[in-house]
Amino acid sequence: MGGAWNDGVAIGAVLSALLASAGLALVSRRATQLALLVQAVAGAVLAIEGLSLAGGREAELHVGSLLGVLSVDLRYDALSGLFLIALGLVAVSSSLFALGHHGAIRSRGDGFAYAAFLVSMAALFGSDTAFTFLLAWEAMALSSAALVFGPNPGPSTVRAGYIYLALTHLASAAIVVAFAMLAGSDGRLDFASMRAAAQTLEPAARDAAFLLLLLGFATKAGLVPVHVWLPRAHPQAPSHVSALMSGVMVTAGVFGVLRVIIGVLGPGPIWWALLLLALGGLSAILGALYALVERDLKRLLAFSTIENVGIIFLGLGVALIGGSAGLPVLAALGTGAALVHTLNHAAFKGLLFLVAGSIDGATGTRDLDRLGGLVRTMPWTSVLFGVGAVSLAGVPPFSGFAGEWLTFQGLLSAGAASALDPAARLAAMLAVGAIGLSAGLALAAVVKAVGSSLLALPRSTGAGAALEVGRLERGAAAFLAVATIAMGLFAVPVRDLAAAAATATATAATASVRPTDAAIVERLPAGLGGYEPLSLGVVLFLVIVATWAIARRRALPARRVPTWACGIAPTAAHEYTATSFDKPARLFFEPILRPIRSRNLEFEPGAPFPHRLTYRSHVDHLVESRIYVPVHRATIAFAQIARRLQQGTLQLYLAYTVVALVIILIVAR
Amino acid sequence: MTVLLIVQGALVFAGAPLFAGISRKLKARLQYRRGPSIWQPYRDLRKWWSKNAVESDASSPLTSLVPVLVLGVMAAAAMLVPILSTSSFAPGMADVLVIVGLLALARLSLALLALDAGSAFGGMGSSREVAIAALVEPGLVLALAVAAISGGSTDLSVLAARGLELGPALLGAPMLLAAAAYVIVAIAETGHEPVDNPDTHLELTMIHEGMILEASGRRLAMLMYAGHLKFVVVAGIFMAVFLPFGAVGDAGATTAGAPADNAPVALVVAVAAAVLKLVVAALGLGLLDAGLAKFRILALPSLLGLAAVLAVTATAAYLWFPT
Numbered sequence: 001m002g003g004a005w006n007d008g009v010a011i012g013a014v015l016s017a018l019l020a021s022a023g024l025a026l027v028s029r030r031a032t033q034l035a036l037l038v039q040a041v042a043g044a045v046l047a048i049e050g051l052s053l054a055g056g057r058e059a060e061l062h063v064g065s066l067l068g069v070l071s072v073d074l075r076y077d078a079l080s081g082l083f084l085i086a087l088g089l090v091a092v093s094s095s096l097f098a099l100g101h102h103g104a105i106r107s108r109g110d111g112f113a114y115a116a117f118l119v120s121m122a123a124l125f126g127s128d129t130a131f132t133f134l135l136a137w138e139a140m141a142l143s144s145a146a147l148v149f150g151p152n153p154g155p156s157t158v159r160a161g162y163i164y165l166a167l168t169h170l171a172s173a174a175i176v177v178a179f180a181m182l183a184g185s186d187g188r189l190d191f192a193s194m195r196a197a198a199q200t201l202e203p204a205a206r207d208a209a210f211l212l213l214l215l216g217f218a219t220k221a222g223l224v225p226v227h228v229w230l231p232r233a234h235p236q237a238p239s240h241v242s243a244l245m246s247g248v249m250v251t252a253g254v255f256g257v258l259r260v261i262i263g264v265l266g267p268g269p270i271w272w273a274l275l276l277l278a279l280g281g282l283s284a285i286l287g288a289l290y291a292l293v294e295r296d297l298k299r300l301l302a303f304s305t306i307e308n309v310g311i312i313f314l315g316l317g318v319a320l321i322g323g324s325a326g327l328p329v330l331a332a333l334g335t336g337a338a339l340v341h342t343l344n345h346a347a348f349k350g351l352l353f354l355v356a357g358s359i360d361g362a363t364g365t366r367d368l369d370r371l372g373g374l375v376r377t378m379p380w381t382s383v384l385f386g387v388g389a390v391s392l393a394g395v396p397p398f399s400g401f402a403g404e405w406l407t408f409q410g411l412l413s414a415g416a417a418s419a420l421d422p423a424a425r426l427a428a429m430l431a432v433g434a435i436g437l438s439a440g441l442a443l444a445a446v447v448k449a450v451g452s453s454l455l456a457l458p459r460s461t462g463a464g465a466a467l468e469v470g471r472l473e474r475g476a477a478a479f480l481a482v483a484t485i486a487m488g489l490f491a492v493p494v495r496d497l498a499a500a501a502a503t504a505t506a507t508a509a510t511a512s513v514r515p516t517d518a519a520i521v522e523r524l525p526a527g528l529g530g531y532e533p534l535s536l537g538v539v540l541f542l543v544i545v546a547t548w549a550i551a552r553r554r555a556l557p558a559r560r561v562p563t564w565a566c567g568i569a570p571t572a573a574h575e576y577t578a579t580s581f582d583k584p585a586r587l588f589f590e591p592i593l594r595p596i597r598s599r600n601l602e603f604e605p606g607a608p609f610p611h612r613l614t615y616r617s618h619v620d621h622l623v624e625s626r627i628y629v630p631v632h633r634a635t636i637a638f639a640q641i642a643r644r645l646q647q648g649t650l651q652l653y654l655a656y657t658v659v660a661l662v663i664i665l666i667v668a669r
Numbered sequence: 670m671t672v673l674l675i676v677q678g679a680l681v682f683a684g685a686p687l688f689a690g691i692s693r694k695l696k697a698r699l700q701y702r703r704g705p706s707i708w709q710p711y712r713d714l715r716k717w718w719s720k721n722a723v724e725s726d727a728s729s730p731l732t733s734l735v736p737v738l739v740l741g742v743m744a745a746a747a748m749l750v751p752i753l754s755t756s757s758f759a760p761g762m763a764d765v766l767v768i769v770g771l772l773a774l775a776r777l778s779l780a781l782l783a784l785d786a787g788s789a790f791g792g793m794g795s796s797r798e799v800a801i802a803a804l805v806e807p808g809l810v811l812a813l814a815v816a817a818i819s820g821g822s823t824d825l826s827v828l829a830a831r832g833l834e835l836g837p838a839l840l841g842a843p844m845l846l847a848a849a850a851y852v853i854v855a856i857a858e859t860g861h862e863p864v865d866n867p868d869t870h871l872e873l874t875m876i877h878e879g880m881i882l883e884a885s886g887r888r889l890a891m892l893m894y895a896g897h898l899k900f901v902v903v904a905g906i907f908m909a910v911f912l913p914f915g916a917v918g919d920a921g922a923t924t925a926g927a928p929a930d931n932a933p934v935a936l937v938v939a940v941a942a943a944v945l946k947l948v949v950a951a952l953g954l955g956l957l958d959a960g961l962a963k964f965r966i967l968a969l970p971s972l973l974g975l976a977a978v979l980a981v982t983a984t985a986a987y988l989w990f991p992t
Contacts, residue, residue, distance in 0.1 A: 372787075375731070390774075396767050401770050405766055405767070408823075409823070415814065415817075425988050426981075429814055429988075432811060432814045435810070436809065436811065440802050440805065443777055443799060447784070451781055451795065455731065455787070456727055456786065456787030529822060530824060531767055535762060536767065539748075539749075540741065543741045543744050543745045544737060544745075547741040551736075551740075551887060558723065558733065559723045561725070561726060563788045563883070564788065570788070574788070575789065576795070576796065580796065581792060584797050585796075585800045588967075
């Protein structure tokens with residue numbers, strides 16, 4: 001118990017320090033620097049606290065009462081702990097990065113919003129009542145929106161910001177309605193009472209609450225088809241904020257599913273699980289596909305976030321399958337997979353966004369077609385980029401693979417579970433194929449991003465004149481790089497770290513847990529296979545070193561000559577650009593991407609060769625053009641009709657009132 | 670078991686180039702050419718090994734690092750696959766998803782190497798390779814998933830042991846369909862017709878050759894040797910999952926019913942069976958190379974989609990009609 005008290009004090013101190021740093025950021029630019037230092041330290045403490053909580057300790061905090069009625073109640077458990085680790089790790093790096101990167105904090109308001117963003121996420125992961133959850137949720141949405149807008153937003157930023165605000169408020173509205181449904185007759189808003197009330201709800205009402213909650217959480221997580229804000233908003237924010245948004249904020253949706261859908265709503269019918277699998281699979285494939293055909297480095301990373309969130313939701317789907325079928329071991333495996341991938345993704349995606357920020361700052365562009373050759377001018381940044389990239393590509397023994405492997409194992413265990421309906425097992429197997437396809441596409445996207453930004457010759461003057469970034473900036477990214485490599489090699493301890501949270505979640509998700517089942521999930525099951533990245537890493541290391549030792553014996557020196565370009569002097573214009581690189585994929589996935597290409601040649605009169613060539617290519621985003629654009633058009637059209645009612649004359653409005661009264665009298669007769 | 674592993678290592682690492690030689694020989698004979706000797710791949714490797722490398726002045730250290738990395742990863746993968754028996758060099762590490770992941774790691778490195786020199790040919794090969802690999806992946810994991818859920822494991826050793834136990838009963842309709850799917854993706858994965866032409870040097874069509882166009886000398890030798898090992902890895906997965914017959918089981922006895930004290934006989938049977946399977950696979954690829962024209966690249970989604978559909982059908986067959 002003494003331990004729990006210490007945890008509570010530590011988290012309370014961190015939250016107070018973060019709040020103080022928000023005030024500090026408002027004072028002056030100089031104080032903002034101090035605030036960033038405070039935030040970095042706070043992040044480190046949060047990560048350490050998260051480790052302690054994930055081991056099974058708990059911490060409670062009750063912060064006063066607002067309006068005399070509602071109090072902010074925080075209760076941190078093992079599940080909160082894992083999300084705090086993700087938040088803490090990324091917060092350390094992004095705060096130090098902001099300190100080192102010129103112009104990262106654009107105004108005092110920016111510094112304030114950044115601090116508020118950190119506080120709201122730290123509070124969200126510990127919220128124990130619906131009120132606290134919504135308060136933190138809204139604060140997180142608004143502070144991040146403020147960071148997306150920035151002090152002097154241009155037209156495209158304003159557009160991205162408004163789309164973000166609209167969708168995030170749609171999400172909040174859905175969650176508020178669902179909470180109201182779950183509050184029960186006595187109106188108590190703490191999660192424990194709500195869970196008791198939820199069990200007495202009628203099935204139809206539970207289904208409705210599930211759909212509303214899923215809409216809210218899927219929007220925040222950036223699942224297709226409610227993802228459209230994510231690739232717009234994430235790249236607009238400064239890179240250290242993008243790192244937090246993509247690495248940690250999207251996982252608020254994952255946290256919501258675990259804490260509210262599983263923790264409060266409890267076990268549900270199998271179609272809940274199948275819906276999660278469908279959304280997860282769709283997001284994994286489309287996210288990776290759009291990442292592959294994207295030219296803007298930060299947008300590419302944002303789409304890849306959609307892919308990874310999709311994979312996390314496949315793990316959550318397995319958890320719900322297990323819960324619905326009364327298989328707590330399967331539920332624990334699915335939850336564990338989701339949590340491990342959440343943690344790993346936070347670290348490597350945070351790292352990649354920071355690196356993208358460094359590249360953007362050093363070259364002045366994020367357009368992959370205009371980068372190239374950075375491995376010579378920015379060697380440290382290139383190495384850091386490489387570390388993030390191999391993790392993102394999902395290859396062993398790096399961290400992205402660990403989460404994907406566990407998710408595979410969860411889905412295969414569901415496929416092998418004879419207690420399940422064959423249709424559900426087939427759905428799990430289709431999801432296996434979906435991860436396969438998305439992993440292949442993600443690898444292609446990684447080759448494209450790394451190859452066209454780091455390798456060969458620079459394709460613009462900005463890329464050619466790039467200088468390596470400062471020590472603090474790359475040190476901040478290096479912290480996450482080291483964490484990423486460690487999380488890849490020590491995937492088994494990371495998995496065990498998630499065991500307590502996964503067990504608790506599995507128990508909450510399962511309708512009837514027999515005591516024997518509860519004992520099984522004390523240590524996370526490994527599914528159908530075995531993957532020990534540390535021993536694999538040792539084997540790989542030894543074999544590669546042996547190969548290297550053999551290859552260097554009596555090796556002749558290499559002769560350096562220009563690249564053969566069929567007889568002409570090679571230039572950067574001969575290179576494959578990022579756009580050329582994804583051409584095969586654009587052709588393969590033509591029915592989905594609907595690529596448009598226009599080429600325009602201008603000739604001087606009488607000249608045989610064109611003096612000017614313009615080329616445009618574009619891919620369609622089906623969800624936007626088929627769902628959002630029609631809805632948008634219909635809304636505008638309806639508004640055009642509706643505004644004819646507004647003529648501004650008093651007599652007309654009185655007439656409306658009379659007509660409405662007559663209709664009500666007829667209906668209510 | 671130690672003897673088995675030593676023999677397996679010798680077979681895999683010394684024999685890998687031979688299968689490419691056999692495959693090329695058959696192709697040449699079918700084209701009414703005499704063709705080079707089946708030992709030609711060894712001569713090529715020795716020749717490249719002792720030449721000095723020429724590298725682009727636009728290239729980074731990646732150009733010298735990647736060949737070592739690719740060969741090392743492929744050698745590790747080749748050591749993890751059980752071929753002569755149900756065990757591999759590293760017990761408990763023969764997880765098929767991890768081995769597929771190692772193939773992806775090698776592909777990632779090679780695709781980056783291809784972009785390093787800034788040559789358009791490298792970019793062409795690299796971009797096609799990764800796009801085709803993305804289409805290969807679902808069929809590959811789904812075909813293996815069928816075996817994993819029916820065998821209850823993703824570990825190749827466990828799957829091979831179970832296959833030996835079941836005997837021909839292993840190959841029910843679901844496994845046959847999954848095997849067909851695997852064969853299609855294996856052709857694409859090893860770079861043979863109708864997906865890629867292993868002999869072409871015509872820049873508009875080459876994929877794998879395009880990626881290694883800038884490699885030379887010892888580096889080329891390492892990359893080519895890694896390619897030979899890859900054939901054994903991809904075929905070895907197939908053998909462990911779908912066709913383990915002839916391999917030495919856990920107790921040291923073969924399925925033919927040889928007693929456990931008859932280990933030398935079992936070893937000879939296992940070697941003969943493994944060589945036979947690998948030679949048949951090499952001849953099959955040679956036959957395809959000679960008999961099929963390369964598909965238009967736009968037709969590849971249909972071919973590789975077919976593999977995924979076969980694998981899903983296999984899954985459905987297993988789930989609704991388990992034998």
